[in-house]
Amino acid sequence: METKRFYQQRLDEWVEESRKQAYKGRVAEYIPGLAAAPQHALGIALWGTDGQFFQSGDTDLHFTMQSISKVFSLLLALMDSGEKSVFQKVGMEPTGDDFNSILKLELVDPGKPFNPFINAGAIVIASLIQGDGPDEKSERLLQFIRHLAHDNRLDYNEAVYESERETAHRNRSIAYYLKDNGVLEDDVEETLEVYFRQCSIVVNCKQLAHMALVLASDGVDPVTKQQVIPRRYVQIAKSFMVTCGMYNASGEFAIEVGLPAKSGVSGGILSVVPGKWGIGIIGPALNSKGNSVAGVQLLRHLSQDWDWSIF
Template sequence: MSTDLRELSTMLPSWLEASRRISAQGAVASYIPELQHAPSDALGIAIYSLEGHTLEAGDCSHSFTMQSISKVFTLLLALIDRGEQAVFDKVGMEPTGDDFNSMLKLELVEPGKPFNPLINAGAIVISSLIAGQTPAEKAERILAFIRRLAGDSSIAVNESVCRSESRTANRNRSLAYFLKDNEVLDDDVEPTLEVYFRHCSIEVNCRHIARMATVLANDGRDPQTGRELVPRRYVQIAKSFMITCGMYNESGEFSIRVGIPAKSGVSGGILALVPGQLGIGIVGPALNGKGNSIAGVHLLKQLSERYDWSIF
């Protein structure tokens, strides 16, 4: 079913406000102290069609850091830099069923490599695979990649969030040292974590996320120019991970209830896409118990049901 953009444009503001009320049932992330300043009732959405139509509602100008959404794009860049074999020698292709920052499977399952690139352990390893001689060079290449896909050269790292992440990263340091001890992480821990913290702290808004999502919805090509920004095969891989692992431990339920590739972050952002049709960016800082935007998930569910977006 193709989306009725005229109806969607008319109804989106009221549907968003209905979902905004759900925010009261969630809570803003506080384990990274700098994130807890976000307004808990904020909710914004941008929807971009591959034909160039743009729909927006709510707090679209609200800035937020990409957090785990960035893991989709570091995976893509690592695949571009290293190729499939090198990447999947270091990370697996399976969902874990555990929390995104869990160490459990690293100890229990041989050979001790992360199950997938979208959990913290996997994303830390992926950060080490980005081409570059120094952490600064790797981080700058990631930022340049994000800017190119989002079409905005002014996108930057939020340095306050980055420092906050680094100061409170005991679990991530534990994961990284464990990976280093298992000889899965080849680079040194602290330089690798510097790259990881910086790409999680890239600051964007819903419009940026929607624009990036249209590239994925268009199999790696810029809908505006037709130029290939990411090889189609790598976009296929990323979308598969988004379906199976993109919404933390809610990924299975989200696939059943919404049914489209998506990736969330604990700042409340969600990147989602309807293949061949739409790119979607959402921010709603109040999270549910799984770490996903509670109002954002609610809104996506309503839209998917109305327009039959599920790919299944």
């Protein structure tokens, strides 16, 4: 009990300390549906493989998954299409470029995205999810995420979905370039519909942390004790989280925090302490790389003070 009280006290202290960093960032405004998020919000939830649960801050704040969803679309595509098919279409390397950059598609190995976590790669991955049209594909991904979160209430934010669809000029450019090079075989608009919908799935920190816990447990559902994702595919996903998960700040994050993580421009971060903890964070104020300013600071505290780095 004393240990639990100590953990909670330190967590509360670090949340309030890290929240002060939010003034250094800005809420994403290029997607109109995200612009109204509270700049100084910060919340964290931690689920332990031993059943412990901690939360602090604004954990009831709902937000869209955005690029965090790329972890789960990759996992479902691997389960649907297999490792060989997926990596014939998408590479395994970080780019060092912005997540929505087109540059490397033309300069290196023309048309094949470097990894599944940049927008180009995630669009291709969306096309590899099985289903008869975008509605069935989107529904299968939503049900997969609901299952991992243990919450069937998860759904889309229709306003965010519409705003993403209406302002996605660069993503359309990327998708048509992929189509022109034969990397994307499905219909462009139908594939983009799946991609926009996955980004608009609404979660809170607690749900996100439970999804992370499955990854921390190597694909075993901690509630049912069943292997719901093959361990090999979870290894692949966590490897990408380390090398590409924090956009083009992934190397810096690996040095300073040292945990597999995936961020999204809503300010969410999903992170994993392998074998121990699943972590969900929300902090809408972003730095120049698109990562939560306060959220990264909070994870730095956790990793350094509790010696959680995997390195």
